[in-house]
Each structure stands twice: as C-alpha cells, then as structure tokens.
Amino acid sequence: MKGEKLSKDMLIEIxxxxxxxxxxxxxxxxxxxxxxxxxxxxxxxxxxxxxxxxKTTLNVTLVPKGLTxxxxxxxxxxxxxxxxxxxxxxxxxxVTSILIISAAKKVVGSYEIAMFIANFFADVIDDxxxxxxxxxDPIILDAFSTRDLKNEYKxxxxxxxxxxxxxxxxxxxxxxxxxxxxxxDMINKIN
Amino acid sequence: MSSAVLDERLLRRKVNMIMNIVQSNKxxxxxxxxxxxxxxxxxxxPLILTMAILNALVPKGTMLLYGGHGGxxxxxxxxxxxxxxxTPLKKIERSILRAHPHLxxxxxxxxxxxxxxxxxxxxxxxxxxxxxxxxIIDEVNRLSPHxxxxxxxxxxxxxxxxxxxxxxxxxxVLYATLNPKDVGTFPMGAPFMDRFSIAIQVTMPxxxxxxxxxxxxxxxxxxxxxxxxxxxxxxxxEIINIWHIIDDTITVPEESMFFITYLIGSFRACIRTNKENxxxxxxDSGLCDNCHFNTRESVCNKIKTPPSVRAAKDxxxxxxxxxxxxxxxxxxxxxxxxxxxxxxxxxxxxxxxxLREKPYYxxxxxLTKDLVQRVFNRYARRGRRILEIIDRGWxxxxxxxxxxxLNQEAKADVFVASDVQPIIKSISEDSRYATYxxxxxxxxxxxxxxxxxxxxIISKIDDxxxxxxxDVTVTGKHKLVRELYNAIFSLTKRTIKMKxxxxxxxxxxxxxxxxxxxxxxxxxxxxxxxLYRKFYGMPEIEIRVTIPSxxxxxxxxxxxxxxxxxxxxxxxxxxxxxxLR
Numbered sequence: 001m002k003g004e005k006l007s008k009d010m011l012i013e014i015x016x017x018x019x020x021x022x023x024x025x026x027x028x029x030x031x032x033x034x035x036x037x038x039x040x041x042x043x044x045x046x047x048x049x050x051x052x053x054x055k056t057t058l059n060v061t062l063v064p065k066g067l068t069x070x071x072x073x074x075x076x077x078x079x080x081x082x083x084x085x086x087x088x089x090x091x092x093x094x095v096t097s098i099l100i101i102s103a104a105k106k107v108v109g110s111y112e113i114a115m116f117i118a119n120f121f122a123d124v125i126d127d128x129x130x131x132x133x134x135x136x137d138p139i140i141l142d143a144f145s146t147r148d149l150k151n152e153y154k155x156x157x158x159x160x161x162x163x164x165x166x167x168x169x170x171x172x173x174x175x176x177x178x179x180x181x182x183x184x185d186m187i188n189k190i191n
Numbered sequence: 192m193s194s195a196v197l198d199e200r201l202l203r204r205k206v207n208m209i210m211n212i213v214q215s216n217k218x219x220x221x222x223x224x225x226x227x228x229x230x231x232x233x234x235x236x237p238l239i240l241t242m243a244i245l246n247a248l249v250p251k252g253t254m255l256l257y258g259g260h261g262g263x264x265x266x267x268x269x270x271x272x273x274x275x276x277x278t279p280l281k282k283i284e285r286s287i288l289r290a291h292p293h294l295x296x297x298x299x300x301x302x303x304x305x306x307x308x309x310x311x312x313x314x315x316x317x318x319x320x321x322x323x324x325x326x327i328i329d330e331v332n333r334l335s336p337h338x339x340x341x342x343x344x345x346x347x348x349x350x351x352x353x354x355x356x357x358x359x360x361x362x363x364v365l366y367a368t369l370n371p372k373d374v375g376t377f378p379m380g381a382p383f384m385d386r387f388s389i390a391i392q393v394t395m396p397x398x399x400x401x402x403x404x405x406x407x408x409x410x411x412x413x414x415x416x417x418x419x420x421x422x423x424x425x426x427x428x429e430i431i432n433i434w435h436i437i438d439d440t441i442t443v444p445e446e447s448m449f450f451i452t453y454l455i456g457s458f459r460a461c462i463r464t465n466k467e468n469x470x471x472x473x474x475d476s477g478l479c480d481n482c483h484f485n486t487r488e489s490v491c492n493k494i495k496t497p498p499s500v501r502a503a504k505d506x507x508x509x510x511x512x513x514x515x516x517x518x519x520x521x522x523x524x525x526x527x528x529x530x531x532x533x534x535x536x537x538x539x540x541x542x543x544x545x546l547r548e549k550p551y552y553x554x555x556x557x558l559t560k561d562l563v564q565r566v567f568n569r570y571a572r573r574g575r576r577i578l579e580i581i582d583r584g585w586x587x588x589x590x591x592x593x594x595x596x597l598n599q600e601a602k603a604d605v606f607v608a609s610d611v612q613p614i615i616k617s618i619s620e621d622s623r624y625a626t627y628x629x630x631x632x633x634x635x636x637x638x639x640x641x642x643x644x645x646x647x648i649i650s651k652i653d654d655x656x657x658x659x660x661x662d663v664t665v666t667g668k669h670k671l672v673r674e675l676y677n678a679i680f681s682l683t684k685r686t687i688k689m690k691x692x693x694x695x696x697x698x699x700x701x702x703x704x705x706x707x708x709x710x711x712x713x714x715x716x717x718x719x720x721x722l723y724r725k726f727y728g729m730p731e732i733e734i735r736v737t738i739p740s741x742x743x744x745x746x747x748x749x750x751x752x753x754x755x756x757x758x759x760x761x762x763x764x765x766x767x768x769x770x771l772r
Binding site: 024026027028029030031032053054087088092093094097133 | 484486489490595596
C-alpha cells in the first residue's frame with residue numbers, strides 16, 4: 001500500500017531495526033547505537049560523526065513521504081548502510097578524513113568549503129564501494145531523488161544543485177560500468 | 192553402569208554436599224551469584240563458594256581472594272580445606288603462611304635442622320606450608336618482593352629451593368588472600384599476578400545476610416565443630432581423582448576452543464603493535480589515536496596489558512571444571528563466559544579513565560564482565576562463520592566470496608584484522624604449504640577410505656612429519672604437524688589391560704628395552720595405588736595409565752598411542768607378557 005502513515009514511535013523503531021540490520025550487513029563494526037530523532041524543525045539529517053565516536057544520527061522526519069512500509073524499511077536500511085559505510089569504507093579513520101579535507105583545502109583554500117567537498121567525496125566513494133558489496137543498494141542520489149529531485153529540484157539552492165551535479169560526475173567516472181540504465185536516465189533528466 | 196561412572200557421580204555428589212553444608216551451616220554467607228546460561232535456562236550458583244570449589248577441582252589451582260578485612264576469605268579457604276581433604280582445622284591452621292613484610296625464607300619455606308647443622312650436616316626441614324596439599328597464604332601482598340620471588344618459583348614451576356636442595360611440590364591447591372593496599376603492603380608484579388589462575392572479590396555481605404551472621408553461634412568462643420559443622424567429606428586422593436576424571440572425560444568442542452582463542456585474541460589484538468611489548472606507547476598514551484578501531488564499543492583500546500597464554504589455558508581448565516560440576520561432558524561457550532571475568536580481571540590493566548567511568552566506578556570485575564560479554568556477543572553472531580573461513584583457509588579452499596567476506600570482516604573486527612587475515616593471506620601465498628597440504632590430505636584420504644597397510648602408512652606419516660618439521664620456513668607448520676599427529680594417534684591407539692602383579696614382573700625388563708630416558712623414568716615411576724593415574728605426553732607418543740589400587744590383582748589399564756615408538760612400546764610389552772606365560 002502506498003503512502004504508509006506511521007506514528008513517530010513506529011518510525012523510530014523501524015529506524016533502529018534497520019540500523020541494526022545494516023550493522024549485521026557490515027558484520028557488526030564496533031560503533032555505537034545511533035541517535036534517532038523525529039524533529040521536523042531540526043536542520044539535522046542523516047549523518048555519522050567521526051569525531052564523536054562515529055555516532056550516527058538519523059532524523060526520521062526526512063524519510064520520503066508516500067512510501068510503502070517495505071520501501072521505508074529499505075530506505076532506512078540503505079541510509080544506515082550509507083552512514084556505516086563511512087566507518088567501513090570512506091573515510092575509514094580520522095587520519096584519512098583529515099587527509100581528504102587537507103587535500104581539498106589545498107585546492108579551494110577555504111576550510112569550510114573543503115569540509116563540504118570532503119564530505120561529498122567520501123559520499124561518492126562510500127556509494128561506489130558499497131554498491132560493489134551490496135549490488136542491489138541504491139546510490140544516495142536515489143534517496144534525494146525520491147523526495148527532492150522529482151518534485152522539488154527547482155527549489156534547491158544553486159550550491160546544492162552544483163554539488164549534486166559534481167557528485168554525479170564523480171560517481172559516473174568512478175563507477176560508469178556499474179550504472180544501470182534507470183540511473184543514467186535519471187541523471188540525464190536532472191541535467 | 193560402570194563403577195567408574197558411579198565413582199564420578201559419587202564424587203560430584205560429595206562436592207555438592209560440601210557446597211550445601213557451607214550454605215546451610217552458614218559457614219560462609221554471601222549474596223552474589225554466578226549466572227551460567229545453559230541452553231534456555233540460567234543456573235544460579237553462589238559465586239564465591241563455587242569459584243573456590245572450582246579452584247580445588249583444577250590441578251594446581253591457584254586462587255586470589257581479594258577484599259577488605261573480616262569478609263571471611265581465610266575462613267572460607269580453611270573450612271573448604273577441612274571438608275575437601277579431611278584435614279583437621281588445626282593442621283590447616285598450622286600450615287597457613289601468614290604473610291608480613293619481615294617474613295623470611297626460613298619462616299616460610301624451609302630451614303636447616305639446627306641440631307644436625309651443629310655437626311656439619313646440612314639437612315633441610317621443609318615448612319608445613321611447602322609440604323601441605325591445601326595451601327593458604329594469608330595477605331599475600333604483605334610479602335616482600337623477595338618473598339614474592341620465592342613463591343613465584345613454587346607457582347611457576349612447582350618447585351621450591353633452599354640451600355642446595357629442591358623440593359618438588361607435586362599436587363596442591365592454593366588460596367591466597369589479598370587485602371586492599373595499606374602501609375604494610377607491597378605492589379604485586381604482573382607476572383606474579385598471572386600465576387594466580389582465578390581471582391574473586393569478597394565483599395561484605397548485604398544487610399539480610401549480615402543479620403544471618405549475627406544470629407549464628409560465636410565461632411570465636413566455640414570454634415567449628417569438626418563432626419557436624421565442618422565434617423570431612425572428601426580426601427586429597429578424591430580431589431586428585433576428580434582432576435583426572437575431568438581431564439579424561441570433559442571435552443572442549445572446537446567451537447568452545449575457538450571462543451577461548453577469540454576471547455583472548457580480541458583482548459590482545461592490535462593492528463599497530465604487540466601490546467605485550469609496548470613499553471613506550473600504550474592505549475592510554477597515544478597508541479590508539481586516530482585508529483579505525485578506537486571506538487567506545489571496541490575492546491582492544493581498553494586493554495593495556497593483554498592476557499597471557501596461561502590465561503587461555505586457565506580458561507579451558509576452569510571451564511572444564513565447571514562443566515563437570517554441572518554434570519556436563521563438554522565445555523559450552525557459556526561456561527567460558529561465566530568463568531572468564533574471574534580468570535582475567537586481575538591479570539589485566541585498564542586505562543584509569545575507562546575504569547572510572549559509569550557504571551564501573553573502579554570495579555575491574557564489572558568492566559571485565561562487560562568486555563567479555565561484548566566479545567561473546569560478537570562471537571555468537573560471527574564466530575562460527577569466522578571459524579569456517581579459517582578452516583577453509585587452512586584447507587586451501589577459500590573462494591573469492593570467502594575472501595571478500597574476510598576482508599570486509601577485517602574492517603569490523605580487530606581480531607580478524609590482526610590475527611586471521613594475515614595468516615590466511617600468508618598461507619594462500621605459500622606454495623610449500625600447498626605442496627605439503629596436498630600430501631597430508633592424500634594420507635588422510637587413504638586412512639578415511641580404509642585402504643592402507645598400517646605399517647606403511649605410519650612410516651609415510653613419519654617421513655612426512657620429519658620433512659615438514661625440518662622445513663623451518665613453511666607457514667602453518669603447526670597445523671600440518673597437528674593433522675599428522677592426530678592421524679597417527681588415532682591409528683595406533685592400543686589398550687593393554689593386565690594385572691598389576693604382571694606389570695611388576697615385566698617392569699624392569701621393559702625399562703631396559705625402551706630407548707628414551709624420560710620414558711624409562713615414566714615406566715619406573717609407575718607404582719600403583721588407590722585411584723592411581725599417570726600420563727606421559729610427548730609429541731610422538733602418549734601413554735595413559737590407570738590403576739584402581741595397589742593390589743597385585745588390580746587391573747592396570749594402559750592406553751598407548753603415537754607413531755613408531757608407540758608401536759614399539761606396545762609390542763615390547765606384549766612380548767614380555769607372552770614370555771611370562
């Protein structure tokens with residue numbers, strides 16, 4: 001059934017379950033329980049914080065609307081895998097994280113922009129590598145596309161649009177051979 | 192039902208009876224429980240009492256009872272000694288080594304016989320403590336470093352030296368009490384602590400139990416009644432018999448063995464250094480900075496001094512004793528989980544900031560329990576699969592997906608990253624291992640299908656063994672050698688049953704005809720006696736002797752297994768027996 005309406009508690013419970021399943025998918029890495037919030041007003045989304053013991057935050061209000069229960073579960077499992085992927089794949093450890101940021105800073109000069117770029121770079125590597133481990137996994141772009149890109153792409157800020165485009169290019173270059181036709185079509189549509 | 196089984200049940204019943212008497216006579220009152228999960232139920236045992244009993248069920252068991260004054264530590268050791276060995280309390284009391292900073296070797300270990308020394312003769316008189324089976328050291332941390340060294344050799348090698356004489360302490364059970372640091376105590380070094388197999392904290396009883404203590408008869412006035420309150424239930428011989436029963440009958444299945452390996456491995460693992468040799472850098476001084484595995488959930492970043500091989504062995508020994516006590520014939524991983532905190536906590540050193548944290552508040556046992564549980568949770572989820580991959584690695588049967596999984600696992604599990612992955616990699620890259628493995632596999636297959644002539648295959652195994660053993664660079668040599676020894680031992684296992692009188696007649700001739708010095712000594716030392724058991728173990732030969740009494744008509748059982756040497760021993764004994772007839 002489309003457009004499953006779930007209570008806040010149920011959504012949090014599902015997120016917890018799916019995070020645990022994602023942990024299992026990665027053979028239980030030693031990272032802490034996630035912080036799961038339901039806060040529509042918060043600017044927080046889905047992220048992992050390497051400097052805070054790799055604590056993951058999942059703001060479940062960002063789960064796309066109009067999904068079936070199975071799709072919600074799939075989405076939350078994939079988002080959890082994506083975040084855990086930062087611990088397992090990229091940046092992997094704090095040293096690598098700093099190396100990526102400093103490499104970016106050498107090019108762009110500003111630390112803030114370098115951080116932004118480093119995050120995006122880690123996302124791409126994480127997505128590409130994870131796609132190799134779990135071939136059925138959608139790339140993070142799909143998550144955006146489900147909610148934002150299909151209906152609200154025009155509302156996004158120019159910076160986000162640019163970064164999404166950069167991400168697509170990087171992702172395409174790294175993983176061209178793995179791209180499905182659907183995804184290629186989607187990228188073309190966004191272009 | 193065989194008498195051996197009945198004996199075993201009777202012995203277990205006696206041990207349980209001792210536990211019941213201690214509780215019902217309120218000899219030692221305590222509230223903490225040892226929880227052992229077995230299948231779907233939890234068995235609750237009185238923690239301190241059970242651990243103290245287990246210590247007696249393990250050969251040369253050494254236990255530390257840690258706690259403040261007046262918790263009943265020494266009393267517990269004394270009353271158990273009385274009930275488990277039948278020794279009068281006064282005699283136990285006489286043999287207690289009461290430690291203090293000025294205790295000398297002469298007071299603790301031995302002295303020269305003064306009268307004979309006057310006539311120039313050096314005759315050593317060993318102390319009661321050295322000679323007694325049930326050893327108690329009171330307040331061990333009041334021993335000076337020098338006396339700790341003296342006792343160290345007793346605990347480490349089972350020998351004590353005085354003058355030019357050496358006393359071999361063959362069988363014993365040792366309990367040492369340890370008080371919190373004060374003005375009269377000395378620090379105890381890690382190697383000394385490591386010699387204590389288990390340690391327990393004896394805390395003051397909770398209020399309801401204290402109420403019970405207040406109500407009981409004043410032991411200071413009456414002492415203990417040795418007939419009713421602390422009756423003699425068992426003997427030293429029976430304890431030694433239990434040691435052998437446990438050794439003979441309790442198995443440690445591969446998954447439990449792997450859990451011990453996994454547990455100790457996870458406590459030792461580090462992808463950066465060997466922590467046991469890390470003098471300058473440790474987990475609390477920068478070793479873990481920016482490491483992938485440096486997370487709150489990890490175990491490796493909380494262990495400063497990793498446990499020794501001895502700790503692994505103690506885990507096996509005490510888990511086997513627990514299995515026997517509970518009436519099981521094998522060690523389940525949960526038995527290991529139950530005893531592990533008490534085998535490990537006193538040997539480990541944790542960073543102070545971790546130890547101070549909630550909910551530990553300085554309680555090392557609590558932190559150790561938590562870490563053991565973390566490792567067990569991971570083992571329960573992934574252990575079997577990791578073991579499967581290791582086995583496939585040794586058998587050179589790893590697929591690409593196995594390898595991918597292993598690589599993935601190495602990013603989540605420091606034990607896999609530091610201990611498993613590098614070995615699997617080196618095996619798969621060593622062509623000599625592959626060549627030898629093929630030859631081992633061929634022999635094993637021949638044995639499996641039963642198409643072999645015993646003598647030919649034994650000499651084939653012997654040849655291959657000497658080839659592998661002389662090849663110093665081959666990876667996984669121990670694995671190949673173990674496979675071959677297992678094969679040869681199962682092939683050549685023979686049992687000889689004869690009357691003790693018959694043995695006594697052939698004993699001297701056998702000793703003359705046997706080549707190995709240590710083997711000669713072994714055969715020479717077989718004397719028989721109630722519940723007599725003796726074991727000889729070398730890589731190439733194992734002999735186990737059981738004799739129920741010292742009567743000439745007692746049936747002596749001798750199990751022999753091994754390679755050519757075992758066959759030779761077997762054939763020589765049979766020939767000598769034929770000659771007798």
